[in-house]
Amino acid sequence: MHADSTRDQVLSLIVSDGPITAAVLAEELHLTAAGVRRHLSALEDDGLISDHERPVQADRGRGRPARSFVATAQGQHALTSDTASVAVEAVRFLRGTGSLEQFVEQQVGELEATIAPLIPEGASLEDRIGIVSDALGAKGYASSVRPGPGGYTLQLCQGHCPVQEIATEAPEWCDAETKVIARLLDVHVQRLSTLAGGAHVCTTTIPVAPAAPKEG
Incomplete structure (x- = not known):
């Protein structure tokens, strides 16, 4: 090799x-x-x-x-494409014309439209998480699912972001993507870290079991 x-x-x-x-x-x-x-x-x-x-x-x-x-x-x-700098310039232009939000919603909407049909009706939350992770992986996000602290959550981790340069310039992208994940899983999720924000991985925490009641 x-x-x-x-x-x-x-x-x-x-x-x-x-x-x-x-x-x-x-x-x-x-x-x-x-x-x-x-x-x-x-x-x-x-x-x-x-x-x-x-x-x-x-x-x-x-x-x-x-x-x-x-x-x-x-x-x-x-691992980022050489066309990233051109994309960033396009994002700046869209922001200047006031059409960035519409562009972001359209792009992440297409991502959602691609993944949603892959999720069978009645699929369990764990199955939905696995399907979403695999679909994001196929899109170049290098995704994986890991257990969260305490066993009450799972973490959807994205080790690579094919639009990282764009998301760094436009944090709106990360917010819209998080909402898409929540809609696909039909559960509230929380984005803990992002590559665009300087972390080594994008981490979205997903509740899969109710937290134990506090004593006292």
């Missing part, structure tokens, strides 16, 4: 599944540990990935936890 192709695969997997360790990367991409370390070192040197900062824990136990990696903003941009 060509080195550049493998490097791109490593970066793409970090974008979609990060934070991710070298061991998991090696397993997923069928690479040797030495091969993964070589690509990770090169990606770090180029500023495309960085260490994921873990919350400080009182009891770390024995040994040092394995390093895990996330894509930097530069790493995200490395």
